[in-house]
Amino acid sequence: MKYFAIVIIVIAFGLGVFNITKIDTQAPFEGESIVALITLLASLCAIVLMLILLVSKRIEEKVKTRK
Structure with missing residues (x-):
């Protein structure tokens, strides 16, 4: 995904x-x-959305490692 x-x-x-x-x-x-x-x-929106996706995946990984 990254x-x-x-x-x-x-x-x-x-x-x-x-x-x-x-x-x-x-x-x-x-x-x-x-x-x-x-x-x-539209391209700026796509960049922002992908950056949000990358940050959310990084947060998800950190939450999984805490459990």
Whole structure:
């Protein structure tokens, strides 16, 4: 599970970097820029979710070792 989450984080980070290059700074809410912004937001959400998953798995392991 840990490696799966890391792979998803790397892919989402790559998509985020790619979409940052597609944003037009003169008109960020028009045309392809809005699609790039939405995709950037989605990739950031995926990164946050995977980080939450990794932290919850680490907490689960610590709770199991205490018993």
